[in-house]
Amino acid sequence: MSSFDVALDDERTQLDAFIEEYRRAIEATLDALTEEQARRQLVSSATTLLGLLKHVTWMQRVWFEECVGGTSRQELGLVRSPQESFQLSDDDTIASVTTAHRDACATARTVIADLPLDTVVTGHRTGPRTLRWVHLQVLRELAHHCGHADILREQVLAD
DSSP states (O other): OOGGGGTTSOHHHHHHHHHHHHHHHHHHTTTTOOHHHHHOOOSSSSOOHHHHHHHHHHHHIIIIIIIITOOOHHHHTOOSSHHHHTOOOTTOOHHHHHHHHHHHHHHHHHHHTTOOTTOEEOOSTTOOEEHHHHHHHHHHHHHHHHHHHHHHHHHHHHO
């Protein structure tokens, strides 16, 4: 279902649909690529297609598990900064990073399942946020990184 199919649904349904659409889209940028292509560094930063998926996995865990769920990054075993979240280890593969992303998404769905958008969450280090704000932040970041991934994929396939 496209996010446009839920145009008459409530705000929460629409936000969830957009987030799900971008989650699928960023995973799809790795479709039919080799491990080398997924790791190929084409820009001066550490940004790669596989690194982008690893980062958005980290980002969603920060917003849903730390900010909403109240579990610290240290307790979650997460790196401290966004820059670190792009870094790939030798063990990172398309399959392992995709699985981690799907697991993070499933956890996020569970964490927020029964919470209304107006719920105030207090797990973020800069202060309270509403769940609506968290949804919009995650949506913004997913859309932003999907754009990066589309361009990187185009470059990888052109080589």
